Amino acid sequence: MNWLLLIIGGLFEVGFAACLGKVKETTGWEAKFWFLGFLICLAISMAFLIKASKTLPIGTAYAVWTGIGAVGTVLVGIFYFNEPATFWRVFFLTTLIASIVGLKFVAN
Secondary structure, eight states, rough: OHHHHOOOOHHHHHHHHHHHHHHHHHHHHHHHHHHHHHHHHHHHHHHHHHTTTSSSSSHHHHHHHHHHHHHHHHHHHHHTSOOOOHHHHHHHHHHHHHHHHHHHOOOO
C-alpha cells in the first residue's frame, strides 16, 4: 500500500513541476492560478511521501519519489511543453527508470 502512496506522491510531483512550467509561461491571474496548483500539488506530494516513508526506507522512498517526478516531468516536457526528445535524453531516462525499479526490488 505504501508503494502505491509513493507512486501517487511522485505523480503529484510531476503535477507541481508542470504547474511551475505553466507559471513561467503565463501572467496575471492565470499565473496565480497555476501557482496555486503548484502549492496544492506540492503539499499533496509531500504528504504522500511522508506517509510512505513511515514504513519504507527513507533513502529508497525519496529516490523513487524523485525518480518518478523526474521521469514524469521529462515526459510532460516532451509531450506538453514541446521539449526535444533526443537520443541521449531518452537513453538516460531509461537508465533512470531501470534504477528506480532496481531500488524497489532491493528495498526490504
